[in-house]
Amino acid sequence: MSSVSARSRRAALRRSSVVAVGAAAAVLGGVCPPPSAQAADFYTxxxxxxxxxxxxGTLVRSQPVPLMPPLPGTATRIMYMTSYQDKTPVAATGTVVEPFAGWRGPGPRPTVVVGPGTAxxxxxxAPSKLTGTPIAVDPGKSSLALNFVLPEMxxxxxxxxRxxxxxxxxxxxxxxATYLNRAEGAYAMIDAARAALSLKNAPGNSPIAFSGYGEGGSAAAAAxxxxxxxxxxxxxRAAHAGAPMMDVTSTVNKVEGTHDAGTIGYVLNGLxxxxxxxxxxxxxxxNPAGKAMLAAVAGQCVADTGLAYGGQRSTAWTRTGESIGQLxxxxxxxxxxxxxxxIGRGKPKVPVLLEAAPADDLVPFADVRRVYDAWRGKGVAxxxxxxxxxxxxxGxxxxxAAAKVPSLFPAASYLMSAFDG
Structure with missing residues (x-):
């Protein structure tokens, strides 16, 4: 592809990023009801x-699902095979969205696997139950689910x-759901790419990239x-990891007393x-309060957990009065x-863009810097x-959340450049 063509496509990308962010804000008024019984059966x-x-990566089943405008594509809910951390097979679900727009770059249409942030x-x-809508309310569970990947989409x-x-x-x-499990997050991302190619009968040499922010950034880095x-x-071809939690122990200590304190329960339940x-x-x-917290968050979405446990300290959940970090x-x-x-002990086979904010109040910046230095020392691009x-x-x-906004265009541009070869 000529440099002039590449520049024109990057200019189009800049324009589309503005449209994307504005459109995402526009659809924030949409609220989706809970999934139907038929949709629930899909997940068994x-x-x-x-x-x-x-x-x-084997495709188990698929189901067309509506996609709320202005998302320019057609969506399919999928169930596919992936792996537990010990490589035992397990079924997982997700969504594949095929764009209306044609791919103007070289080779087959590329696929980006976008790892959702903490849901x-x-x-x-499950993000596949919110396809195309920013918010879903489940009155029966008094639960509010949020979709964090609309701007990237x-x-x-x-x-x-794709x-x-x-x-x-x-x-x-x-x-x-095993929150921040390094291997299982990686495998779910990788096998989602395989399943997407299978669903669309795409060539086996179709280019792929991983991307995500927060928990999704961790999964992209692990992948x-x-x-x-x-x-x-x-x-x-490449990976983008925004605000990734590279060291879960460090993250547990970081979220003490913050709005996300209850996510410590997600970690413990998964372990x-x-x-x-x-x-x-x-x-x-x-103690009884700590055990009740684990049981409660196992059925909550992150907004619910923030309301229930935001600002708390884990010292209130242990028998000795220690924090979970001290335990x-x-x-x-x-x-x-x-x-x-x-994350950081392995060696990525592809170029990686890490993005993080030193002032991030939930993700330890020093951990991202440590992995950056470790990967550079191993010769990773x-x-x-x-x-x-x-x-x-x-707190x-x-x-x-704010640090994600300036990363949207640079991340997309980075991946587009990788697809341009």
Whole structure:
């Protein structure tokens, strides 16, 4: 592709980014009712799956779903096979959105797998149940689910790029959603790409990229590290990880007393179902309030959890009055379980754009910088962009949310350049 053509496409991208952000704001007034019983049945995996049909990325079923204007494409809800952290097969769900716009770059239409930010732990929070709408209310559960990926979707779709959005393991489907599980987040992202190509009968050499912010940034970074061994068949060109939580222990300590304090419960619930040693520790060390918190957040979306537990400190949840961070520091089994989720020990096979704000009130910037230095030391083509967003009502999550806005265009431009070759 000529440099003139590439420049014109990047100019179009700038224009579409403005349209995308404005359109996302425009649809914020739309509220979607809870999914129908038919949609709920979609999330129940088959009772038995043959070994051939359980291979990672295998498409289990699909279902067209409406896409609210101004999103320029057609959406399909999918169930596909992916893997638990021990590589055991598991079904997960997600959404694939095919753009109306044609792809004007070289080669087949590319696919960007966009990892959603923190949605919650209840099944009603699954992003595939909010396709095309910013908000869904479940009156029966007094729950409010939020869709955080609309701006990215608009920008990518307007430029002819297919978008795949995973729900992650256990979100919507049976089981516990394992929040910030490094391996399972990576596998769900990678296999969503495989399933999207299968759904659209796309060529096997179709270019792919991973992107996300917050939890989605963590999943994108983990996917970049894992894809070389897990899916060497895929033509992955790049990854963008915005505000990624690289060290879950550090993140747990960071959100103490903030609006997102209750997300500590998401972490603990996820560890308890993957590490047999963790459940007895929680049963022994948490007081009744702490155990009630774990049970409550397991069925909540992040907005619900913020209302219920925002501003609290985990010292109120332990038998000894220690924080969860202090409990981890003296408990080897918890250290091991949380240490397994640390990103930065692997080596991405693709270029990576890291974006983070030093003032982020939920994501430790030092952890992002540490991974950047580690990857550079391994010869990875990694770039770190710092967002100069000032502190905004520290502890409310506003700084974290605001830092996403200036990253939207640079992230899309970075991925477009990778697709341009």
């Amino acid at each position: 995996p088959p009772a038995q799956v043959s070994p051939a049909a359980s291979q990672p 919650g732990q209840g099944d009603q929070c 608009l920008i990518l779709l307007n430029n002819g790029i 978008v795949a959005i995973p729900d992650y393991v256990g979100m919507g489907t049976p089981g516990v 970049a590290e894992a894809v070389g061994d897990y899916a060497p068949d895929l033509d992955v 308890a179902v993957r590490y047999p040693a963790v459940r007895p520790i929680l049963d022994r060390e948490l 981890v520091a003296r408990t080897p089994a918890l250290q091991k379980a949380l240490g397994d989720q640390q 990694v770039t770190l962009t710092t967002e100069g967003v000032p502190p905004l009502l520290s 409310t999550g506003l700084t974290h």
